[in-house]
Amino acid sequence: MAIRIFITGGTFDKEYNELTGELFFKDSHLPEMLKLGRSNIDVDIRTLMMIDSLGMTDEDRDLIAHHCETAGEDKIIITHGTDTMADTAKVLSGKIKNKTIVLTGAMIPYKFGSSDGLFNLGSALAFVQTLPAGVYIAMNGKYFHANNVRKNKQTGMFEALYK
Secondary structure (H helix, E strand, C coil), X not given: CCEEEEEEECHHHEEECCCCCCEEECCCCHHHHHHHCCCCCCEEEEEEEEECHHHCCHHHHHHHHHHHXXXXXXXXXXXXXXXXXXXXXXXXXXXXXXXEEEEECCCCCHHHCCCCHHHHHHHHHHHXXXXXXXXXXXXXXXXXXXXXXXXXXXXXXXXXXXC
């Protein structure tokens, strides 16, 4: 059972420029993270875009949905920025019904060393293999249904909208 992983950017893959103090994108850290985690899962990784989710457009979300719909795999992980992850999950849940899709990301860039990204990626890999068809967000060791989640900007944690 292969798992398709789509990379879209977000804090997960940001780098830090020590001279300017700016965060930027270079290459995805996903292959390095899978190796560090000693993952033995068959994955097919594709980069769709490397953007901050605050700059993600409706066209970007349509592109993500198109790639999810046309992927041969029925288990998909999407790395995504946390600020608009719930928006993308909601769009995908309205368009795709026959696949298990898990979006995940990080609050701290992987390259910072203290990132939550590796843990969130591991959780997403486990959830995508065990949850039924649907669209979910995996963050902080929990999964959330696409239509019942938000990022709490005060706590930096994802939470259910209603119980």
